[in-house]
Amino acid sequence: MNQRVRIYQQGTPAALQYETFTLEDPARGQVSIRQEAIGVNYVDTMFRDGTFPVQLPFTVGVEAAGVVEAVGYEVDHLKVGDRVGYFFALGSYAERRVIDASSLIKLPNDISSEQAAGLLSKGLTAWALVKQVHRIRAGETIVVQGASGGVGTLLARWTKSIGATVIATVGSAEKKRIVESWGFDKVLRSDDPNLAERIQSANGGAGVDVVYDLVGQLTLDASIHALRDGGTLVHVGNASGAATPDTVLLASRGIQYIQPSTPQFVNSQNQNMAASEVFERFREGALGPLELTRYRLDEAARAHQAIAARKHTGSILLIP
Structure with a gap:
């Protein structure tokens, strides 16, 4: 049996x-x-x-x-x-x-x-996100919201190995301490009420090129406001709860919104x-x-x- x-x-x-x-x-x-x-x-x-x-x-x-x-x-x-x-x-x-x-x-x-x-599963998801959904190029600045989880860890490390500037967010002080040892350019708390401003400050005051958001409800609004006009928002998961972006705002700023799944x-x-x-x-x-x-x-x-x-x-x- x-x-x-x-x-x-x-x-x-x-x-x-x-x-x-x-x-x-x-x-x-x-x-x-x-x-x-x-x-x-x-x-x-x-x-x-x-x-x-x-x-x-x-x-x-x-x-x-x-x-x-x-x-x-x-x-x-x-x-x-x-x-x-x-x-x-x-x-x-x-x-x-x-x-x-x-x-x-x-x-x-x-x-x-x-x-x-x-x-x-997590590695193939990261492969799809880096190689298919948005082909990461050296020199881009990206944000991984939820960088301490299974997919987020692999995704952030993979993009860093390509030559991207990586800003990682995590959900606790303990996770921040751990992830800071992994060599990313900046690690921030995802529950910071001024998260969008913190991300842009870490990027010299400018909006970032790409945000991979695995957190959802807690971070999606900050993800949108942290992006440059014409940037890309890849909504991968909803670890903190489901969220729906303001599509009118995205369109007005020329932000590409993608909600992929690995089997695609x-x-x-x-x-x-x-x-x-x-x-x-x-x-x-x-x-x-x-x-x-x-x-x-x-x-x-x-x-x-x-x-x-x-x-x-x-x-x-x-x-x-």
Whole structure:
């Protein structure tokens, strides 16, 4: 028997139920995998709390890494024993699962399952933001609102490695102390009531070129006012609550507003190429050391509470 985490109704972290189940055999185009590390992402909380409607009961989670244990027919590129990971396939909070083979990325020998589960979803999101949504150029000044979280950390470090000036914001004094040691040009508190002015002051009094906002309600207004006319606002997430910008103001100032999702830019056609680039940047040290916080699979509710409290830095894993 295997264990998984499901919801039978959407709601608070208490809705997450740890239960026993029997794994089905893989069908055509599918494999079954034993999962060694499961990535916890902000989007998981949105499926759990009702932001996204789902068919119930629902196994939470989108990302994990592990080992192929059985292969269905018409799967030619994978075999039993292959190490694999995936970044967006619903149902990851489980010891074992059946999954479409097309969702899987073969892992290099030097990337562990924990590293893959901490890197793939967040790293591919950072790849899309830096290489596709807005192609960062050396010399640009960018702001990462929420730079201490999983995506924010990788995004800020990646843009810095390209040669951008990076202004990072974080949500607490402790996070500020930590992130200041990472070598960004300026680190500010996201709850500063004069945040827009602080950002422009850090940029010599001028508006910045790009803001990546992962925080939402708390920071979106400051993000808009910190931008130069004609700048780019990339609204990536809503860690502090949903927010909607003043579109009339954006249009009057010529600000480009983008609200992307990773699957728009990463798919089965390019995921292996994009993942290879993420792994290579990690090897080079451009993404910094990978900070992982681990919980047991049966502690999924605690992991979701940690996300809601915005008290962690780096990536969160569930270990089956």
